Amino acid sequence: MEHLVQVPRLPPARLAVVKERLNVGRRARIRRERLAVLSRETEALLRMGAHPNVVAARSVFEGGGGRVVLVLDGVEGQTLRQRLKDGTPLTVEQRVQILTDVCRALSHAHAHQVIHRRVEPSSILLSEDGVTRLGRFSLAKILSESAVTVWHAETEGDLDIRYAAPELVNVGYGGPGPESDLYGLGCVAYELFAGKPPFANPGQAFGPLPTMPSGMPQDLEALLPSLLTGDPRQRNSDVANVLTVLEVIDASDEPRQVTVPKTLYEPGDLIDGKFEVREVLGGGGFSTVYRAYWSLTDREVALKVFNADVSYERVQREIRILMDVANEHVVKVFSGDQTRVGQWFIISELVRGETLEAFAHGNKRLSMEQAVSLTDELLSALEAIHPQHSRLVELRAKQDLTGEEYGELQELQQQGIVHRDIKPQNLMLTGRGVILIDFNISSQVGTTVHTLSGTPRYFAPDVMAGIETWDVSPDLFATGVVLYELVCCQHPYDDAWPRFGRGPLDPRQFRPEISPALAEFLMQACAPYSTDRFASALEMRQALADVDALTVSLSGPSEARDLPVRLQNLLSNAPANVNPMVQEFLALSSQARKSNRGTRGLDDLARATYVETRLDADLSRSVLAGEHRLVIITGNAGDGKTAFIQQVEAAAVQAGAEQHDRSPNGSRLHLPGREILTLYDGSQDEYDRTSDEILMQFFAPFAADGQPDGHLRLSAINEGCLRDFLLGHYVRFPRLAADIIAVLDDPTRELPTRDIVVVNLNLRSVTAGGATSIFSRQLRRIVEGPFWGPCETCDHRARCPLKHNVDTFRDPTSGDAVTERLRVLVDLVRLRRRRHLTMRDVRSLISHILFRDRECSDIPALLDSPELLNLIDAAYFQGPGGLGTPVGSALERNADLLTETDVADVSNPQIDWALAHGSGPLRMRFPDRSSDYPSELVDEMGQRAGRGYEANTTLARLAHSALRRLTFFERSDDGWYDMLPYQRLREFEAALQGSDEGARGRLRKEIIQAVSVYEGLPSVELATNALWLTTDETPGGELRCFRRFPSSGFDLRVVKSSGPYIESELDHLELVHQGGARLDLDIDLMEVLDRLKEGYVPSPEEGRGFLVNLDLFKNQLLAQPAMELFLVGPDLQMKITAGDGVGSVLLSEVRA
Template identity: 35%
Template sequence: FGVAYKVIDTLGDVSRAMKLVLRDRVSTVDRLKKEYKTLLQIPDHPNVVKVIDADFIPGGPPFIVFEFIDGFDVGEMIENSALTPEDALELGRHVACGLEHLHEHGVFHCDIKPRNLLWTGRGTKIIDFNVSVASKDEDRRGGGSRRYLPPDLELDTIPSASDFADRDLYALGLTLYEAVTGQYPWDVQVPPPATPARDPREFSNLSDLAPELVDVILKTIAPKRADRFATARYLRSALANIPAARRAPQPVMPSWAPSSNGADIGSGGTIPPNTNPYVRHLLTAYSQSKHSNAGTRGLDAISELTYVETALDRDLIPSVLSGEFSLVIISGNAGDGKTAFLQKLERRAEDERAIVDHSLPNGARFELRGRSFLSNYDGSQDEGDQTNDDVLRDFLAPFKGDDSTDWHRSKETRLIAINEGRLVDFLEANHTDFAALASFVKEGLSTGEPAEGVAVVNLNLRSVVTNAQDFNGSILERLVRRMTDEKFWEPCHGCDLKDRCYAFHNAQTIQDETAGPHVIERLKNIYSVTHMRGRLHITLRDLRSALAYTLVGTRDCDNIHELYRTGQRNEIVQGYYFNSWRGGDAPNADRLLTMLSEIDVADVDDPRLDRALDFVSPTVDRALFRFERRGNYDRDILRSLYDELPRDVSGRASTDRAKAHRRYIAMARRRAFFERRDTGWRSMLPYNKADELLSVVRGDSKPESLLESLLVAINRGEGLTRPERIGNDVALEVRRVEGGSVRSYRLYPRERFSLALADQASRSRFVEHMPTGLVLRYEDKAGLVAELLVSLDVYEMLQRLNEGYRPSVEEEQGHYLSLAVFKNQLGSAPYQEVLLSTSGHDFYRVARHADGRLEMTRALGGAL
């Protein structure tokens, strides 16, 4: 019936909410008057929206002015799984309190539902009284959403006050059920008659709901009115008497105990007090570990337990063992898991009764179902007295020549893990002997598509952030969840630092069933931005190293206890995941952490958020997720750092003071990025347009949707402020002549440009892949092609040009250089039209027709 705006009361200098009533079945004036009169009957209450005024816009519709409530739509929070059971219990208490207040003053809301509730920093507010009724109204049938009306409601009779109260309480019960479970109680759209709701404890991860809470919810939405709460006071009292939304957790006893070297999982060994051996293992997975980085190589016992399957394991292993290929070449960087894959293959073969011969110096041999298999773990190294070239000649001998006809008929499969550069160099140097293989390898490295019994798997094309088909999330998401599996962290429950330790805090953050998936999603977006920048291929070793540092840093349990004993808060706070994901503040040589630090969310200014962070001490913040089983020492330590910030009201500048405040706000920003409940975290990424490009490369929208804006950006970079006047043809300015009176541009037709995904591995069967960006392509009638690779940095640059930004000289030598190269390629293409201007405002088009005739016309609309 209307629309609401946030407005500014310039006299009071405060924000208000103004709802315009635009239409009604009978009268907009009557509708507004009824709602306004009802609201005026309600004294102020912290859980009910406050009405300020009502009036008419001169010559326009009527409006009501309310207090402005800065909060979250509870319906959206339920859809986004942003509420914990404890949140839901708190919400129920607030709304029940608000309903008790309304009912005591003869007002019934009649449309309680998640969308009419706002989650705010000071509690939940009931809003939208457009169908509410007062007990003294003559026509008081009320309205409401059928989805939240009791199944035994008599719609044909005039309701009594108790009937209206029952409506509100039943609707609150359904809302509370949805807030706890995230789902509607039944598989139908409205409450079915005589059908009790499903017990919330039957839902996944809710088996530990407090019986008292379950009883209250089910009683509130019981099919028969006689079984439901009679008044809001009774419901409020029942909710107030529930001590917690979940049963108290039982003490956790460690179920496994790895020895110090990571072996003997489940041996039942004794774990020293205040120690978790898994923390020490994670230290070895960090590339720059001061003690040992053994966890970055091979698969020890714990690495096996934290290993996540990839497309190699799921698709390539069965294809190899079935005899589909005669030659499998796995290329990639160190740390991509090439050797680990071959070892996995051998173990799978052993599971199928193959006897694997490991006596070879750099590989293994086995037979399975009448087929022979020979592997080489590292095709880039010498073997004894045999040089690497000789090793490769022997290993690839069955694939000599320029005829591949019989390769796929072989009864033997050979598998080799080798660096891409070494393989290409060898085949180029021995092209005469391996002509056909060189051709297949070149094509396979580019596309990943098998041919003639040869599979070339280029792990440089693998993406750890793409959502691979038939897997529950990307490699990154699955690895984070595996590394924080509760069984690895069981010993921490008996530690005297369990409520303060940053390592346990980090693990419990990810483990949290409500907030954990949101934290992982935001971490994944940061890693996706790194992927889209195209400056680093993230290997599995890189990923494990960065995540290990994020979880535990560089200290084992003894060192962590010493850190807390000495009270080094500035060091402790850097261990919390919202700082450690980027390597903390200390210099870091890990190559992935270094790249992540370049896209620090703390570098994005947000005056409103920064003001709140710098002037309000950290307390319980309802705008952030609630972690029900995690300690709050992060908040305590931030509060102590906040209290010690240097403050000076004199107005004198101070470098040290500014530095201290910036450092504190940076940490608070990062924490808000990961833990805020709303979608505002997206605007905190250092790239304003990252979401647009990620939406395309993930397949949520088509590349063509961005073509127009990129062409407009190129034109704006050439100084044309209104390129739509030339139909978004691309104009490239010809070199300016000093003192010249005419500016001229070459024109290239819009229809010759196309935009596609930059995805080399689009045909690969065995690699998780995601495009690294886009390719802007121009092709003329003669076949001349010019291409621009649009990485995230280039895309951001072009969109800045669209917004009127002019690059500095330094920037023009950076990402703008790739645009300059593209323009130079384009400039070499034939053109049939030019654009001329003497003033920069009046433009003329000069076109050359097929018969050689030149025609000049004025560009439409004048100035460009």
């Protein structure tokens, strides 16, 4: 029997198949025989080595109770037999792909003298990653003199004779060989197109061949007779020949042999039969670098392929240089050679990381300490490739040299090289620090400067072609420029052009906190003349190490905002180990245990942390300038309507307005020449007056018989109440009601006059604008405010998770990057159209992420808890997973939505494997964060969980989930985006951009295909130009009746929803048919449709949720009149067309 198990300490995608032989009793002979069966499979797989189309073995051992256990790598998916049984259709391309992958597996096995002997659908695994793998090697034969074949009654009974070659069941036909496996492959190929095997038993293979099924590619149809003959001597035994045929058929998708000279290769190209190109990493004027799979060593490498005109001497020099260098910060080279078409190439280690380009240009940030550390590593690499400067100076200074010294001098002068192209793009940030790559234009030190190839912004201005010889100075100048950019995100010279006559800019004009010592170092390193710069990498490295302080404290007025007196008193009277502001911020949470008073009104904390929106920047100015007569702000509770009106009142008073008739629900402001009347909540009763009476008086000048009074009216009112009032008093306010209701129904519509403005905050996006979004600015306002002084003297500051959370988001180096990733998670709520987030929601969610409803008094017990998870779950990165809420506190309602897109629930096999083995992506640095204690606890929990088959699987899963969340937020590269639970997010957002017609066109085609496949269309090719909807099917489901709607009748549109004075962003698309049917598409439905296209069967919950709109859309389309229907079956397509109008129909066959 077999089990699919999760291996502890491995990612969710890393499964294992455990095969067990049970009940073998105590008979040693039987146990030995059955151990031999599984050992044979292990030996065959280990003999072959790893291959992407073979299920790999891990080990075989005897377990307790007489069990014999074989452990294989597990792959999520289903066997081909299961796929054929469930009736899910396969396209022609998919069928050929399956055969090609199996043939590749057989080619690999045969090359290692292994015959499978069981090529049948049950041995073929269709994995979820789209790769077909061959398994079940328990009957394999190893073609060697010492090998003993395991074949006895127990295993023979498992063989499906419909796929077994005659020689496998009757030794009289000869022994098994490669042709035996190809016979099974031929049977599988036939069944994939015919729906059944070609023979019921091996004996029928000696008779006439069956009729070839329709729809089979011609090349495959020509190949099968050579595979399905019963006589093994007449059968094709050349797996390479068969693979060539299949790859020609499948040339559009699979790696292909390059047969004509090329200067550039593409993913899928197979170079010289050795290197499969998987990714283009980059290129320049001399070469292109690829990520390639090197079959000889079974690993990925960086393959640098030079242009055809690059000389042998240049390639030889680069190889010699790099193979002679032993420094961990210089890329390692393995070998080099020439392709069959004459291109030189170099094979080097695949450096996994990212270049420093984004950090140098300011798109990402490094701490000053990290920038200096990386520069030190670069200088150590330059020490390794540059000549030994101090010894050369010493020898050259001597007037008399011994013969030995003269020989040493000559040797040293020939050893050193200058890289000549030091720049951020050639510096890779990896787990072992910075690595110097790309020695394309490097030169021998002492040779004449013939050309000035390089990157101008990093090129020393004092190098002259023809009159100079190469020395190390250009490399040192470029290193100085790189460090300057990493620290300042600016080039040291105006216009990024190093030149004579002007020195570098003082770095303190960009970063005032830079210390004088570091500023002096940077100015010297970037000086225009070599005589003013450092003479060697060793000297420069030592000078950098002598910079004792990188920054200085800046004097001057504090940047802290003035706090209300009450908050100042709280901070100044804070007890030991307590920050009273934590309690204040906890009150912002809508689900706070003790008080949520901070969720209402403009109190002291709200004023101290208020962030301006477009209402404040634009509408407030317009109101004070008297540009409108009536301003209505509508939205949900918590949208900040009242807070804005109170801010306008404060601004008016500051501008000299007199405030009269102030009440709990508004006031009257007198400005020269006009008055402003405010109403905080038009849906609220006031004393003895109802809300209707208040609104009747407030809107009186806009009634049908009303007279303008010159006043400006500013009101906040719930949208529902506003609609009810206007509809209920339509006779009194006919024009006002018609105009406002029209704008509420169609946000893109403009009011006929500027006198009236309706601001609908239901359309506002708090996440629009990236780093400048309301959400991001609100978070920064809280963590960067003057609220955290008591935390700096707290006894628990090194381990407190609340301080860790605040420190993370306010860190000047990496805090903005973490904030952006949290904003993206919150933005998914908008793209999924799950909830409109208000300002109250934003502040409540931020409170939850930072504090998780925990007070300072809760921290000592939390730190003393023996359960690591209690403390880990209080860290910010666990918040989006819904973790860390203390007993007695409800999960914040918006955080509950974030759990639906938890990055810990996503499987990224490569990332997960790396995290499980301690080789995950490089993390960002947080120099201002007091500690990294939660991360240390995550590592400790993983160690406690253990590894292997005796590990605590529950603890291992929890540790891995926490590590995934931490990695998402803090990895330094851009791979965090791929950890999100939406594979189509980039395409969906591109389609939302109004200018990207191409993206929407591609998406429209895919939606039509997905819906058609979901409706049961047997071939996706039929849906290339039309959407097909099923109307009925025959008993047994072999024939289905379809309606066909041409693709030209559909348009994929962006649904616009914006309004005046608000931050807005597009969130969904609309598929519109010319007959009027409409389908709203958000990111969730887009992902489901993508899975439907691949044959996914939705759950009942999804059917009641995401797919309800799809069913309504289908019904709207089917309700339209039709003149034709289609009957579609596996090998049939018939069209039924209305005839002469008196009830007759025409039936005709249609070729796909």
